[in-house]
Amino acid sequence: MADNDPKTPQELSDFADNLLKKLQDKFQALSDQLTQRMEEMGSNIDELQKDVSDLMTQAGIENADEVMH
16 A cells, blocks of 8 residues: 555545545536537537528528528
């Protein structure tokens, strides 16, 4: 065993609690980052749909909104 390995049940419990807390924090950070990226992607898709609809309208295509759905 290494010198910093838990030696008592309490040390092992504290080590496990600390490890789980670190994993939970990392998971939450990744989850938050993923949520933010998904929201950005949704916003970009909405903007792209609007731009395509505007281009279709400028090109004289009738019912551009119906074509987009």
